[in-house]
Amino acid sequence: xxxxxxxxxxxxxxxxxxxxxxxxxxxxxxxxxxxxxxxxxxxxxxxxxxxxxxxxxxxxxxxxxxxxxxxxxxxxxxxxxxxxxxxxxxxxxxxxxxxxxxxxxxxxxxxxxxxxxxxxxxxxxxxxxxxxxxxxxxxxxxxxxxxxxxxxxxxxxxxxxxxxxxxxxxxxxxxxxxxxxxxxxxxxxxxxxxxxxxxxxxxxxxxxxxxxxxxxxxxxxxxxxxxxxxxxxxxxxxxxxxxxxxxxxxxxxxxxxxxxxxxxxxxxxxxxxxxxxxxxxxxxxxxxxxxxxxxxxxxxxxxxxxxxxxxxxx
Amino acid sequence: xxxxxxxxxxxxxxxxxxxxxxxxxxxxxxxxxxxxxxxxxxxxxxxxxxxxxxxxxxxxxxxxxxxxxxxxxxxxxxxxxxxxxxxxxxxxxxxxxxxxxxxxxxxxxxxxxxxxxxxxxxxxxxxxxxxxxxxxxxxxxxxxxxxxxxxxxxxxxxxxxxxxxxxxxxxxxxxxxxxxxxxxxxxxxxxxxxxxxxxxxxxxxxxxxxxxxxxxxxxxxxxxxxxxxxxxxxxxxxxxxxxxxxxxxxxxxxxxxxx
Numbered sequence: 034x035x036x037x038x039x040x041x042x043x044x045x046x047x048x049x050x051x052x053x054x055x056x057x058x059x060x061x062x063x064x065x066x067x068x069x070x071x072x073x074x075x076x077x078x079x080x081x082x083x084x085x086x087x088x089x090x091x092x093x094x095x096x097x098x099x100x101x102x103x104x105x106x107x108x109x110x111x112x113x114x115x116x117x118x119x120x121x122x123x124x125x126x127x128x129x130x131x132x133x134x135x136x137x138x139x140x141x142x143x144x145x146x147x148x149x150x151x152x153x154x155x156x157x158x159x160x161x162x163x164x165x166x167x168x169x170x171x172x173x174x175x176x177x178x179x180x181x182x183x184x185x186x187x188x189x190x191x192x193x194x195x196x197x198x199x200x201x202x203x204x205x206x207x208x209x210x211x212x213x214x215x216x217x218x219x220x221x222x223x224x225x226x227x228x229x230x231x232x233x234x235x236x237x238x239x240x241x242x243x244x245x246x247x248x249x250x251x252x253x254x255x256x257x258x259x260x261x262x263x264x265x266x267x268x269x270x271x272x273x274x275x276x277x278x279x280x281x282x283x284x285x286x287x288x289x290x291x292x293x294x295x296x297x298x299x300x301x302x303x304x305x306x307x308x309x310x311x312x313x314x315x316x317x318x319x320x321x322x323x324x325x326x327x328x329x330x331x332x333x334x335x336x337x338x339x340x341x342x343x344x345x346x347x
Numbered sequence: 348x349x350x351x352x353x354x355x356x357x358x359x360x361x362x363x364x365x366x367x368x369x370x371x372x373x374x375x376x377x378x379x380x381x382x383x384x385x386x387x388x389x390x391x392x393x394x395x396x397x398x399x400x401x402x403x404x405x406x407x408x409x410x411x412x413x414x415x416x417x418x419x420x421x422x423x424x425x426x427x428x429x430x431x432x433x434x435x436x437x438x439x440x441x442x443x444x445x446x447x448x449x450x451x452x453x454x455x456x457x458x459x460x461x462x463x464x465x466x467x468x469x470x471x472x473x474x475x476x477x478x479x480x481x482x483x484x485x486x487x488x489x490x491x492x493x494x495x496x497x498x499x500x501x502x503x504x505x506x507x508x509x510x511x512x513x514x515x516x517x518x519x520x521x522x523x524x525x526x527x528x529x530x531x532x533x534x535x536x537x538x539x540x541x542x543x544x545x546x547x548x549x550x551x552x553x554x555x556x557x558x559x560x561x562x563x564x565x566x567x568x569x570x571x572x573x574x575x576x577x578x579x580x581x582x583x584x585x586x587x588x589x590x591x592x593x594x595x596x597x598x599x600x601x602x603x604x605x606x
Contacts, residue, residue, distance in 0.1 A: 050604070093439045095438060095604070096604045096606065097604060113441050114441055115441075116442075120439075121436065121439035122436075123432060123436060127431045127432050128433065128436070129361065129364075143353055144354050144357055144437060146354075146440075146441055184436075
C-alpha cells in the first residue's frame with residue numbers, strides 16, 4: 034500500500050486536559066497511533082470515556098492536541114482549507130431548529146464553499162437521505178432519526194472524500210439504525226472513506242472493514258474486523274449431508290473433529306489447516322458439502338479481550 | 348468574493364435570523380420605545396426647555412437600552428453555539444475560527460443597528476409630534492451611539508469567547524461603567540496631590556475605551572456645534588477598539604478546546 038492510500042494518519046497523539054484552574058493535568062490520550070486507508074469503513078470502537086470523541090474532535094480541529102501529529106489527506110488537522118474534502122456528523126447533532134431542512138443544507142453549502150449547483154445538490158441530498166417530503170419543515174419538528182439523516186446530508190453537501198461519523202446510531206430505534214446503516218453502506222459503495230466512532234459492535238461487524246479499539250486513551254487492538262479471531266488454529270464448520278459413519282468416526286479419532294447435528298445433515302468442526310484434507314475425504318466417500326464457514330468469535334469477545342488486556346498494560 | 352467572505356456573510360446572516368427570534372430582545376425594545384414615548388410625559392412636567400428634556404431622555408433611553416441589548420445578546424454569542432454544539436458542524440467545514448467569530452460579531456452588530464434604527468424612528472416620531480427641532484447633530488449623535496454599541500458588542504464577544512454568559516455579562520457591564528467614567532477619573536486624578544494617583548488615572552484613560560467620547564447627546568439636544576475633529580477622532584478610536592477587542596477575542600478563541 035503506498036502512502037497515497039493513507040487518508041487519515043494519527044501518530045503518537047497525546048491530549049491532556051486541565052480540570053479546573055489547577056496545574057494538574059489529566060491525560061486522556063496516551064500517544065495513540067493508527068491509519069485509515071482510502072475507501073475503507075474504519076470503526077473506532079471503545080467503551081464510554083475511552084477517548085473516541087476526543088480523538089475525533091482533535092481530527093476535526095475542535096480540540097488541540099498536546100503532542101503528536103494527526104493528518105487528513107496529508108494536511109495537518111489544524112488547517113482549515115482542506116476541509117473542503119471532509120464531512121463530519123457529530124454525536125447527537127443539534128442544528129439551528131428555526132431553519133427548514135432545505136435552508137440548513139443551503140447554509141452548510143455556503144460554509145463548505147459548495148457554490149456551484151448548490152440548490153441541485155441540496156435537492157439531490159434531501160432525496161438521497163429520504164427527506165424530500167420534509168424539506169420545507171422546520172428542524173424543530175424533525176424526529177431524532179430525521180435529524181440524524183439531515184446531519185449526514187450536511188456532512189455530504191460538498192461531496193467530501195472522507196466522512197467522519199461520531200456514534201451515528203446512538204439513540205435511534207431499530208428502524209432508524211437500519212436506515213443510517215444503509216446510508217453508510219451506500220456511501221461506502223460510492224467509494225467514500227468512512228471513519229466511524231461507535232460502541233455498537235453489531236453495527237461494526239456489518240459495516241466496518243477495519244477497526245481500532247481504544248481503552249483508557251490507548252489503542253489496544255487494530256486491524257481487519259476479523260483479525261485476531263481467525264487464524265490457522267481457529268475452527269471452521271463444514272456442513273455435510275450424507276457423511277459416511279466410518280469417516281465420521283475416523284475424523285473424530287484422527288483429527289479430533291467435533292460433529293454436531295442430527296439425521297442426514299451434520300456439521301464437522303475442524304481446524305483451518307485441516308479443512309482441505311477433510312473436504313477431500315468427505316467428497317471421496319460420497320458426502321455432499323453444503324457449506325464451509327469460519328467459526329467466528331463474536332467481535333464482542335474480541336472487544337472484551339482487548340479491553341481487558343489494555344487494562345492490564347495500562 | 349473569496350470563500351472567507353462568503354462564509355462570514357453566511358454566519359452573519361444566520362446570526363441576524365437567530366437574534367431576531369430572541370423574545371427578550373423585543374421586550375427590551377418595547378421598553379425602550381415605551382421610555383422614548385413617555386419622555387413626552389416627562390417633558391410636560393417642566394415649564395422650560397420641554398423639547399430638550401424630551402430629546403435628552405429619549406436619546407439616553409436609546410443609549411441605555413441599546414447597551415443592555417448589546418451586552419445581553421453579545422455575552423451568549425459564542426457560548427450558546429458551544430453549548431448547543433452547533434459550532435461543531437460549522438468548524439468542521441472550511442471555516443476558520445476567526446471567520447466564525449467575525450461572522451457572529453457582524454451579525455449581532457447588524458441586529459443592533461436595526462434595533463437602533465427602530466428606536467431612532469421612535470425618537471423622530473416623538474420629536475415630530477412635539478415639534479421639537481431635529482438637526483444633523485441628532486443623526487450624528489445616533490450614529491455615534493451605533494458605534495458605541497459596536498464597541499460594546501466587541502467587548503461582549505471578547506468575554507464571551509472564554510467566559511460563561513453570567514461572568515461575561517459581569518465583565519462587560521463593569522467595563523461599560525468604567526469606560527464611561529475614565530475621562531472623569533482622569534480629570535479628578537489631575538487634581539489629586541499624589542503623583543501616583545494622577546499617573547494611574549491617566550493610564551486608565553489611555554488603556555481602557557473612553558466610551559463617553561461617543562456621547563454627543565448634549566451637543567445635539569442643545570443645538571451646539573459638533574467639532575468634526577473630535578467626532579472624527581472618536582469614530583477612529585471606536586473602530587480601533589472594535590478591531591483590538593476582536594483581535595484579542597480571536598487569539599483567545601483560537602486556543603480554545605471545544606470539549
